[in-house]
Each structure stands twice: as C-alpha cells, then as structure tokens.
Amino acid sequence: MATSTSQTTPQTALLNLPEGLSPESIDTLPVLSAILSRLQPLTATGASSGTPAEASPSQLASGTAPLSIKDIPAATDDLKHRLQKARAQVKELPDIERSLVxxxxxxxxxxxRIGKQREVLEGLKEVGLAAKRERENTDQGKEQGQVMDGVES
Incomplete structure (x- = not known):
C-alpha cells in the first residue's frame, strides 16, 4: 500500500504551529551572521575603518552595506521584531504552560498505553495465525477425504 505525499506525517500533525510561526522565522543565526559580516574592523584610533558612505548603491539596496558599531541597533531592528512576534506566537501554543514534570x-x-496496545495486537496476531492454521488443516483434511473417496470408488 503506497502512501501519498499529500498526507500529513505524524510529526507534522503534532506540530500545528500558529500561522507565521515556523522554524525559519525564529532562526537567528543566518541573520546575525549576515549582520556581523557587515561590521567593519576598528582601526588603531578606535574608529571604524569603513563607513556606510563608502557603500555602493547596490550594497545599500540589498542590505549588504558595511556597518559601523553605531549602525548595529538599526540593522538588528528587523531581527528584534521577528523574535518578539515569535515569542508572542509561542505563548499561544497549546499546553505551553505545562511543566516538564x-x-x-x-x-x-x-x-x-502503547505497550498494552502492542500486547493486544500480538495476542490478536496469535489468534489469527491459529485460526489460519486450523482452517488450513481443515481444508487439507477435506481434500484428503475427497481424494480417498475418489480412490475407493
């Protein structure tokens, strides 16, 4: 029996996340990495060696322009808003207030419960196999009786 890919797997059925909440929406490492890669190293005088004024128009448009230390709060605003939204959505998850215990x-x-269900299924399997063996033995007995009836005639 083949299963279609449109069916939900048990894991996806258990993870009915609120709309807009996904693992990608709270994954901060790529965003932080992109922001940190844009930071300019400090010079010996403590000032940033590159400034946003040195950025090309394409860098400014794509959000890849060099950042100075003072630009970090503005650059991380989107990330902060995403995390605040995710935090609010996580609080709406069912049973979130339950303790670990x-x-x-x-x-x-x-x-x-699963163990008991497996025991019941194993018992049913044994009953089914016994019934199958009994039916096969009965069928073989009937066949042998029919063969013997044909030989004696």
Missing part, C-alpha cells in the same frame, strides 16, 4: 508523566502514560 507533567509532560514527562504524560509521556510515561502514553508509552505504557
């Missing part, structure tokens, strides 16, 4: 207790209960 409560979650671990539920996990243990679910694991016990």
């Amino acid at each position: 409560e979650q671990e207790e539920e996990i243990r209960e679910l694991e016990e």
